[in-house]
Amino acid sequence: MPELPEVESLTQAVKPVLEGSRLAKATFLRPDLRAPIPIEDFCELLVGQVIESVSRRSKYLLIKSRKGYGIFHLGMTGRILVQSSATPSVPHTHAVFTVAGASGEITYLHFVDPRRFGRIDCASVDDLAKHPLFVDLGPEPLDCRDLGEHLYKLSRGRKTPVKVFIMDAHTVVGVGNIYASESLFRAQIHPRRKAGSVSRANYEKLAATIKDTLSDAIAAGGTTFRDFQTPDGNPGYFAVSLNVYDRADEPCKKCGSAIRLIRQSGRATYFCAFCQK
Numbered sequence: 001m002p003e004l005p006e007v008e009s010l011t012q013a014v015k016p017v018l019e020g021s022r023l024a025k026a027t028f029l030r031p032d033l034r035a036p037i038p039i040e041d042f043c044e045l046l047v048g049q050v051i052e053s054v055s056r057r058s059k060y061l062l063i064k065s066r067k068g069y070g071i072f073h074l075g076m077t078g079r080i081l082v083q084s085s086a087t088p089s090v091p092h093t094h095a096v097f098t099v100a101g102a103s104g105e106i107t108y109l110h111f112v113d114p115r116r117f118g119r120i121d122c123a124s125v126d127d128l129a130k131h132p133l134f135v136d137l138g139p140e141p142l143d144c145r146d147l148g149e150h151l152y153k154l155s156r157g158r159k160t161p162v163k164v165f166i167m168d169a170h171t172v173v174g175v176g177n178i179y180a181s182e183s184l185f186r187a188q189i190h191p192r193r194k195a196g197s198v199s200r201a202n203y204e205k206l207a208a209t210i211k212d213t214l215s216d217a218i219a220a221g222g223t224t225f226r227d228f229q230t231p232d233g234n235p236g237y238f239a240v241s242l243n244v245y246d247r248a249d250e251p252c253k254k255c256g257s258a259i260r261l262i263r264q265s266g267r268a269t270y271f272c273a274f275c276q277k
Contacts, residue, residue: 002059002078003177004056004176004214005179005217005220007056007074009218010061010080011056014061014080014082014109015054017082017107017109018109019052019053020051021099021100023046023051023070023097023099024047024098024099024100025097026039026095027095027096029093030094032116033075033094033116033117033119034075034119035119037121042070042121045068045070049065049066050065050066051064052064057134057137057140059176062128068123068124068128071122071131071133072111072118072119073121073133074118075113075116075119076117077113077114077115077117078111078112078113078117080110081109081112083108083109083110086108089110092114093110093112094111094112094113094116095110096108096111097111137169138168138169138170138172138173139172141172141173141174141175144172144207147211148205149203151206152199152203155198158194159194159195159196160195161264162184162190162192162198162206163184163191163264164195164264165195166183166184167267172210175210177267179210179213181270181271182242182245183209183210183213184271184276185244186209186212186213187208188205188277189202189205189277190271191264192264216241244271244272247259248260248270252274252275254272257272257275259272260273
């Protein structure tokens with residue numbers, strides 16, 4: 001599933017296409033994805049409007065007009081492709097957005113999602129913070145100055161494994177499965193440790209490795225295993241830098257011990273039992 005770095009890479013890629021341009025038309029080829037698409041409301045808030053900004057909150061791409069926001073989530077297999085034609089060029093294209101640039105050029109954004117776990121939604125300017133998708137989200141890890149202290153205070157008394165704790169979007173957003181495993185390895189913290197047993201100093205270290213790992217992944221364009229591609233069709237290259245994720249039984253790059261694989265809350269967890277305590 002595309003995580004924060006992938007969505008941030010997407011956000012930066014579509015900014016030049018959308019910001020200052022007008023969303024001339026929205027064509028929906030089906031009425032729903034993971035949930036029904038509020039087509040009438042979406043068109044009312046965005047079609048015919050100039051796009052003032054393109055941003056990201058957690059794993060959601062936000063496109064803002066003066067009237068409201070378009071909300072996009074890629075789910076497990078979603079992509080947004082920048083195309084020169086409105087005609088779908090790949091299967092499972094579910095929406096096409098016609099963008100008129102300030103100089104009159106026309107560009108098309110295609111929302112593609114084979115498994116239809118993605119989402120297209122909207123909210124008025126005043127209602128975004130109250131939208132069910134956003135109301136209970138934790139802080140953005142790259143923007144939170146005191147992330148270590150935040151994690152430490154929130155973890156007191158918690159028996160949840162620390163990896164599950166940092167993956168909870170109510171704790172902090174955007175630390176998905178890949179980046180949780182990688183951040184814990186960099187911080188030398190065992191993923192099974194109870195969140196409440198991790199010291200303040202180790203949370204400060206973990207906060208730093210979360211930020212470094214996410215920043216490195218954004219710089220590499222995200223991580224590609226199967227489905228994620230940038231809007232120009234290129235993969236993300238952070239996979240070549242992974243220390244533990246998807247490396248079960250391979251030697252640890254630091255100590256040579258075999259990387260182990262366990263399951264936590266139904267998700268694969270990779271770690272080095274020698275380096276992580």
